[in-house]
Amino acid sequence: MNIHVTGCHNSCAQHYIGDIGLIGARVALNEEGDTVDGYHLLVGGGFGTDAAIAEELFRDVKAEDAPVLVEKLLKTWLGHRAAGEPFAAFTRRMDAEQLKSLVAAEPAE
Numbered sequence: 764m765n766i767h768v769t770g771c772h773n774s775c776a777q778h779y780i781g782d783i784g785l786i787g788a789r790v791a792l793n794e795e796g797d798t799v800d801g802y803h804l805l806v807g808g809g810f811g812t813d814a815a816i817a818e819e820l821f822r823d824v825k826a827e828d829a830p831v832l833v834e835k836l837l838k839t840w841l842g843h844r845a846a847g848e849p850f851a852a853f854t855r856r857m858d859a860e861q862l863k864s865l866v867a868a869e870p871a872e
Contacts, residue, residue, distance in 0.1 A: 764850055766833070767808075779817050780808040782850045783833060790823045800826040806836070806854040806862075813851060820859060835869040842869075 767781030778784030783806055790801030802824050808817030824832055837850075843865060844853045854862065 764837075765808075768802075777810075778805060778808075780810045780814070781817060782806065782808060782854075783836065784808055784817045785829060785833075788823060790825050802826065802829050804829070804832065804836075807851055809851050815851065815855065818859065820854075820862060831871050832866070835866050835871060838869050839865045 764783075765781045766783045766785070767776045767778045768785045769776030769778050770787035772786065778786045783804065785802040785804055788801050788803050789798040791798055803819055804821040804824055805817035806820045807815055809815040820836075821832060839862070840850050840853050844850075857865075
């Protein structure tokens with residue numbers, strides 16, 4: 764499992780090739796322009812013989828919410844994968860909306 768976290772929009776930490784990629788972003792709180800630190804979350808990347816560019820799954824996730832979201836994503840994979848299915852294969856076979864729904868249904872602990 765490779766989780767790539769970066770604040771650099773030049774892809775310095777190569778968030779596009781991680782199983783999970785988190786790229787720093789400012790997340791709007793209200794219409795007055797107040798923002799907080801956050802991320803866009805991508806899934807399905809890979810490198811080498813499993814090369815692929817990750818796709819954005821969640822946009823504008825507050826930094827304080829990101830750890831729980833990643834945990835729920837991993838629990839979704841563990842609960843819904845085929846026997847021995849790697850994370851990247853799981854996220855690539857799932858439709859983004861279907862995966863979002865499964866993650867949303869996963870209880871937070």
